[in-house]
Amino acid sequence: MAKMQNKSKTSDISLIDPMLVQAYTIQRVVRETFDTFSLELEPQSGGGEFKFAPGQFNMLYVYGVGEVPISISGDPSKEKPLIHTTRAVGTVTKAMKNLKVGDTIGIRGPYGSSWPVKEAEGYDVVIVAGGIGLAPLRPVIYYLLQHRNKYGRIVLLYGTRTPEDMLYRKQLEKWRSRFDLETYLTVDRATGSWRGNVGVVTTLIGRAPFDPLHSVAVVCGPEIMMRYTVLELLKRGVDEEKTYISMERNMKCGIGLCGHCQLGSSFVCKDGPVYRYDNIKHAFTMWEM
Amino acid sequence: MNNESKSVIERKDFQALFDALSAEGYKISGPTVRDNAVIYDEIGSAEELPIGWTDHQEGGSYRLTKSKKKTLFGFILGPYTWKKLLYPPEKKIWEAQKSDRSFEIVEAESKPIKQAFVGVRPCELKAIGIQDKILRDGQHSDPEYGALRRNLFIVAVNCTNPGNNCFCVSMNSGPGVSDGFDLALTEMFNGKDHYFVIEAGSRAGKKILEKIPHRPAKPEELEQAEKAVERAASKMGRSLDMKGLKEILHNNFDSHYWGEIAKRCLTCGNCTMVCPTCFCCNIEDTTNLGGDRAERRRYWDTCYSVDFSYIHGGSIRSTDYSRYRQWLMHKIAYWQDQFGTPGCVGCGRCITWCPVGIDITEEAGAIREKA
Numbered sequence: 001m002a003k004m005q006n007k008s009k010t011s012d013i014s015l016i017d018p019m020l021v022q023a024y025t026i027q028r029v030v031r032e033t034f035d036t037f038s039l040e041l042e043p044q045s046g047g048g049e050f051k052f053a054p055g056q057f058n059m060l061y062v063y064g065v066g067e068v069p070i071s072i073s074g075d076p077s078k079e080k081p082l083i084h085t086t087r088a089v090g091t092v093t094k095a096m097k098n099l100k101v102g103d104t105i106g107i108r109g110p111y112g113s114s115w116p117v118k119e120a121e122g123y124d125v126v127i128v129a130g131g132i133g134l135a136p137l138r139p140v141i142y143y144l145l146q147h148r149n150k151y152g153r154i155v156l157l158y159g160t161r162t163p164e165d166m167l168y169r170k171q172l173e174k175w176r177s178r179f180d181l182e183t184y185l186t187v188d189r190a191t192g193s194w195r196g197n198v199g200v201v202t203t204l205i206g207r208a209p210f211d212p213l214h215s216v217a218v219v220c221g222p223e224i225m226m227r228y229t230v231l232e233l234l235k236r237g238v239d240e241e242k243t244y245i246s247m248e249r250n251m252k253c254g255i256g257l258c259g260h261c262q263l264g265s266s267f268v269c270k271d272g273p274v275y276r277y278d279n280i281k282h283a284f285t286m287w288e289m
Numbered sequence: 290m291n292n293e294s295k296s297v298i299e300r301k302d303f304q305a306l307f308d309a310l311s312a313e314g315y316k317i318s319g320p321t322v323r324d325n326a327v328i329y330d331e332i333g334s335a336e337e338l339p340i341g342w343t344d345h346q347e348g349g350s351y352r353l354t355k356s357k358k359k360t361l362f363g364f365i366l367g368p369y370t371w372k373k374l375l376y377p378p379e380k381k382i383w384e385a386q387k388s389d390r391s392f393e394i395v396e397a398e399s400k401p402i403k404q405a406f407v408g409v410r411p412c413e414l415k416a417i418g419i420q421d422k423i424l425r426d427g428q429h430s431d432p433e434y435g436a437l438r439r440n441l442f443i444v445a446v447n448c449t450n451p452g453n454n455c456f457c458v459s460m461n462s463g464p465g466v467s468d469g470f471d472l473a474l475t476e477m478f479n480g481k482d483h484y485f486v487i488e489a490g491s492r493a494g495k496k497i498l499e500k501i502p503h504r505p506a507k508p509e510e511l512e513q514a515e516k517a518v519e520r521a522a523s524k525m526g527r528s529l530d531m532k533g534l535k536e537i538l539h540n541n542f543d544s545h546y547w548g549e550i551a552k553r554c555l556t557c558g559n560c561t562m563v564c565p566t567c568f569c570c571n572i573e574d575t576t577n578l579g580g581d582r583a584e585r586r587r588y589w590d591t592c593y594s595v596d597f598s599y600i601h602g603g604s605i606r607s608t609d610y611s612r613y614r615q616w617l618m619h620k621i622a623y624w625q626d627q628f629g630t631p632g633c634v635g636c637g638r639c640i641t642w643c644p645v646g647i648d649i650t651e652e653a654g655a656i657r658e659k660a
Binding site: 017018019020021023025044061063064065066067089090102103104106248249250252253255256257258259260262264265266267270286287288289 | 382383385387390391392393394396423424427428429430431432433542543568569570571572573574575576580583585587590592597598599600601602605606607608611614615618619622623626627
């Protein structure tokens with residue numbers, strides 16, 4: 001941290017505004033579900049080097065509409081393409097959904113904290129995702145599988161409302177066929193030909209194969225899902241200090257200057273989005289913090 | 290502080306300060322009277338200062354009156370803060386020109402002008418230091434703010450006559466300055482003699498002082514000036530007991546008393562606009578009607594608006610009490626966790642300019658009592 005501050009003191013001389021965006025071209029659009037899509041992007045300026053840590057996010061700018069924070073969903077070991085999976089829910093993301101291959105999008109980042117891949121070495125890793133929450137977790141799955149021998153058992157627990165809401169379906173099928181990754185899926189409501197688990201994702205925690213006393217848990221989904229997921233994990237014996245979650249708040253700058261994303265004493269954009277649970281648990285029970 | 294380094298400028302020579310600053314290329318801003326208030330704006334001469342004006346402040350009240358004393362700094366503080374000139378209320382960041390399927394970003398021009406602020410109160414100097422931590426010294430910084438700060442010359446003015454809403458002593462930010470200035474003044478006026486005890490706090494300050502007619506200060510002049518500032522410390526209109534307040538606030542997040550405050554709070558955001566440390570801003574992207582040009586602007590924002598915390602699905606802080614609580618918790622408690630200092634300097638502006646006169650010292654005190 002001290003090192004970073006020194007760095008910023010010297011960069012203070014630079015007049016390059018951190019609010020400037022870089023133009024990226026959409027190379028490919030993948031329709032993940034009826035309202036969720038992935039964009040594969042490459043920088044127009046060439047170079048193509050985009051380094052990020054799993055769990056970090058970018059600010060995405062749609063020309064003339066606005067800017068939103070979106071987690072990076074691609075493989076952190078690949079410099080191209082930059083991948084973002086987004087659900088169309090607001091003004092900017094709905095406009096983003098209408099973009100086509102060849103269109104331009106603006107990027108600033110990467111920002112924020114990341115999943116604890118170093119701290120998790122030597123431990124079992126439990127990945128719990130709810131709905132679109134799998135998107136910020138996919139980079140950590142790529143990372144863990146690429147460094148597979150450094151970790152114990154790896155368990156992915158993924159729940160969505162219906163089977164149609166599942167992201168990365170083909171990838172999930174591949175992951176499920178691996179022997180070095182335990183993948184458990186569940187849906188709130190079974191539709192179509194679903195023959196799998198039915199129930200919220202927390203129901204998977206009790207029977208998932210990991211050693212709770214030697215596990216690191218990474219959790220992402222709606223706040224209510226994360227809250228009850230963590231309670232289940234703790235009940236099984238996972239340590240609060242080995243449990244990590246990813247938070248979301250209104251962000252305008254992404255770099256701790258605009259104040260919008262404050263959650264108590266922390267700025268979700270720079271202290272988060274990934275928090276160790278014991279550092280943020282007080283916020284879960286405080287209304288309108 | 291070394292008393293030997295202190296000098297005296299006579300009132301008749303005060304214009305020389307402006308001339309020296311102008312000659313060095315500084316754009317001078319200082320207090321001046323407009324619309325029945327003391328505001329900060331560009332001024333060219335000492336005659337534009339609020340000569341003989343003084344202000345009377347209460348919760349929700351500000352009145353300017355003419356006094357017989359022809360003091361230059363006989364007022365307390367107006368609604369403006371220096372952040373207006375270091376972190377403008379509205380700023381264009383960039384423009385984007387649309388081409389076929391792409392766009393090109395053109396960074397807005399920003400000229401790091403040389404500015405001199407004449408009449409910075411000790412509490413305001415402390416506030417500038419707090420904003421430095423946020424906007425300049427963090428992991429990310431605002432480049433324009435950093436450039437303006439580097440080119441800034443500060444003439445601080447010690448307080449000898451604090452107001453009803455002042456509590457800088459509680460916040461350890463006044464009534465005298467200790468560092469962070471280029472020149473610091475104490476205005477002395479006894480009906481007959483009118484002079485300024487002046488001290489240089491930097492090399493740039495010394496350079497300017499050399500160009501102004503001045504003489505070494507006499508021991509009795511120094512003593513009187515020091516006493517005047519000491520007396521000011523005992524004349525604070527209000528106080529805020531900071532002892533353990535951070536923990537008390539953290540522990541009383543769920544207090545019902547927040548709801549009592551909200552019965553009066555209009556959530557207008559005035560307190561955030563007049564606060565010298567509030568830094569929250571909004572980023573807005575717009576396009577022209579033709580759609581071929583877009584721009585990004587930054588505006589001061591307030592945590593009192595419902596929009597402030599809006600994410601898909603609604604606002605995080607939809608109730609009025611939660612927004613007042615956010616502001617006060619941030620000022621006193623969160624700020625200390627974030628930046629190692631409270632976000633309050635005791636200037637009292639939020640009390641004066643609150644339309645219903647809500648008083649931060651009173652409300653924080655009430656939370657303490659009810660704890």
